[in-house]
Amino acid sequence: AQKVTQAQTEISVVEKEDVTLDCVYETRDTTYYLFWYKQPPSGELVFLIRRNSFDEQNEISGRYSWNFQKSTSSFNFTITASQVVDSAVYFCALKIQGAQKLVFGQGTRLTINP
């Protein structure tokens, strides 16, 4: 069975601070895919990034960066110079090859204070 753990339930920081959201996953499958989604108060899950298990390259997109480490089964997400608009619940998710089901972590509620 697959499992995703986001140990941080809530994080609150002041605007312009850097913040890292942790994600640890469990799977016995060798081919799998990891995702981050953002859920603003409106409720819709917004796709941020997908990472394949065979590609451990870190990725940077503007103020967002992701650190994928298979050795520690982690896929952490960092927001640099946070902004109030980054306030949302962030979910890490896992999908294995051959199945469509996304397994989600419990989410991290991020609050950026002005």
Place this chain on the structure above:
Amino acid sequence: KAGVTQTPRYLIKTRGQQVTLSCSPISGHRSVSWYQQTPGQGLQFLFEYFSETQRNKGNFPGRFSGRQFSNSRSEMNVSTLELGDSALYLCASSRSTNLGPDTQYFGPGTRLTVL
């Protein structure tokens, strides 16, 4: 390109009733998945349809069912509603031809309240 749309956005029902939720996927997407989100259980996979066939199913009772039409639009039905069915129901679509690297894009959800 239009995103995933879900109707209705809000629903209030009473215990014992049944409800049907609708989802229209992104144009060209043939897979539609449904998820239930509750404060206690988080986001849980209900089922997935591809080419009008249920291809994957989560651990939900038979009261939860769905179908997909030839235009890829999907509906899910919950019969004999229980208080615990109150949740945000999210629909996601993807191209998903081979269950490999594939991104699901979500709609705004239908918030169901059971009284």
